[in-house]
Amino acid sequence: MNEPTVEVHLAPRQLHENLRADARLGLTATPKWLPPKWFYDAKGSELFEEITRLPEYYPTRTERELLRASASHIAEATSAQILVELGSGSSEKTRVLLGALTEHGTLERYVPQDVSEAALASAVRQVAAEFPALTVHGIVSDFTDTLHNLPRGGRRMIAFLGGTLGNLVQEERAEFLASVAEVLEEGEQLLLGVGLVTDPAVVVPAYDDAAGVTARFNLNVLSVLNDQLGANFDLDRFRHVALWDEVSEWIEMRVEAVEPMTVQVPALGLEVEFAAGEQMRTEISAKFRVEGICKELAAAGFGSDRVWTDPLDRFALILADR
Numbered sequence: 001m002n003e004p005t006v007e008v009h010l011a012p013r014q015l016h017e018n019l020r021a022d023a024r025l026g027l028t029a030t031p032k033w034l035p036p037k038w039f040y041d042a043k044g045s046e047l048f049e050e051i052t053r054l055p056e057y058y059p060t061r062t063e064r065e066l067l068r069a070s071a072s073h074i075a076e077a078t079s080a081q082i083l084v085e086l087g088s089g090s091s092e093k094t095r096v097l098l099g100a101l102t103e104h105g106t107l108e109r110y111v112p113q114d115v116s117e118a119a120l121a122s123a124v125r126q127v128a129a130e131f132p133a134l135t136v137h138g139i140v141s142d143f144t145d146t147l148h149n150l151p152r153g154g155r156r157m158i159a160f161l162g163g164t165l166g167n168l169v170q171e172e173r174a175e176f177l178a179s180v181a182e183v184l185e186e187g188e189q190l191l192l193g194v195g196l197v198t199d200p201a202v203v204v205p206a207y208d209d210a211a212g213v214t215a216r217f218n219l220n221v222l223s224v225l226n227d228q229l230g231a232n233f234d235l236d237r238f239r240h241v242a243l244w245d246e247v248s249e250w251i252e253m254r255v256e257a258v259e260p261m262t263v264q265v266p267a268l269g270l271e272v273e274f275a276a277g278e279q280m281r282t283e284i285s286a287k288f289r290v291e292g293i294c295k296e297l298a299a300a301g302f303g304s305d306r307v308w309t310d311p312l313d314r315f316a317l318i319l320a321d322r
C-alpha cells in the first residue's frame with residue numbers, strides 16, 4: 001500500500017485571517033450573515049456527519065444510491081487517471097465511485113480536498129486502506145486555491161458532490177464553474193452532485209430535523225466565532241431557523257436572537273448588537289432544475305453532460321465534459 005499523504009495549503013494564519021475578514025464583513029452588514037464554510041471545525045464536521053444519518057436528511061443517502069446505480073456508467077464514460085474531489089469531507093460516498101473507477105477504469109490517484117484537516121486525515125487513511133492500489137494525497141485548502149494548484153500528470157476528473165454547489169449564489173456559481181472549466185483541459189471532466197427542487201414538505205424537515213441536530217450544527221458557527229475570535233455568543237439565546245425561499249428555490253438557514261443582546265468580538269474589536277428576533281443568515285442551500293444547472297454548465301464553458309437522477313427526482317449527478 002502506498003502511504004497516504006496530506007498536504008496543508010492553508011497556513012493556519014491564513015484560515016484565521018479569512019475568518020476574521022468574513023466575520024467582520026458579515027457581522028457589520030445589514031442584514032447580518034456568515035458564510036457556511038465556517039460551520040466545519042472538528043465539532044461541526046462531526047455534526048454534519050450526524051446530519052447525514054438523520055431520517056429527514058435525504059440528500060446524502062439519495063446521492064449514495066445514485067452513485068451506486070451510476071458508478072459503472074461513470075467509469076465507462078471516463079478515462080480519468082486522477083480523481084480530484086473538492087470538499088471531500090469523510091469521502092464516505094466517494095468510495096462507491098472509487099470502487100467502480102479502480103475496477104473498470106484507469107484511475108491511479110485520488111486527491112481529496114477539504115477545509116477540515118481532521119476530516120481529511122481520517123478520510124485518506126480509510127481510502128488508502130480500502131484501495132491499496134491507489135495513490136492517495138489529501139489537500140487541506142479552500143477550493144479556489146486547489147483549483148489554481150491542481151495536480152498534473154494524468155487525465156483528471158474533478159468531483160464536487162453532496163450538493164455543496166448549492167451553498168453558492170448564482171454569481172458565485174458562475175465564477176466557480178468558469179474557473180473549473182478554465183483549469184480543466186479538453187477531455188477532462190467535472191462530476192457534479194446537486195440537490196433538485198423538491199416538495200418543501202420534504203426539503204424543510206431535512207434542514208430542521210426533529211432531533212435538533214441541524215440546529216446544533218447551525219448554532220455551532222457561533223462557537224467557532226467564540227473559539228477563534230474570542231467572541232461571547234451565548235448559544236442558548238439564539239435559535240435555529242430553516243426556511244424555503246420559493247422564489248430563489250433555496251433553503252436558507254439563519255440563527256435568530258431570542259432577546260436583545262450585545263456580543264463582544266475582541267479579535268475584531270467589535271461590539272455587535274442584536275435586536276430581539278433579529279436573524280442572521282448562515283447558509284443557503286440552493287436546489288436546482290436539471291435544465292437550469294445544465295445551462296449554467298454550458299455558460300461556464302462545459303460541453304455535453306450526462307445526467308443521472310434518482311427515482312424520486314430529488315438529486316442529480318452530472319458528468320460534464322470539458
Ligand code: AVJ
Nearest residue numbers: 051162163164167207214285
Ligand atoms: C454539505 C453543504 C451540501 O447544504 O445540504 C446540511 C450542509 N446544511 N444541513 C447542505 C447542510 C444543513 C449541506 N452541504
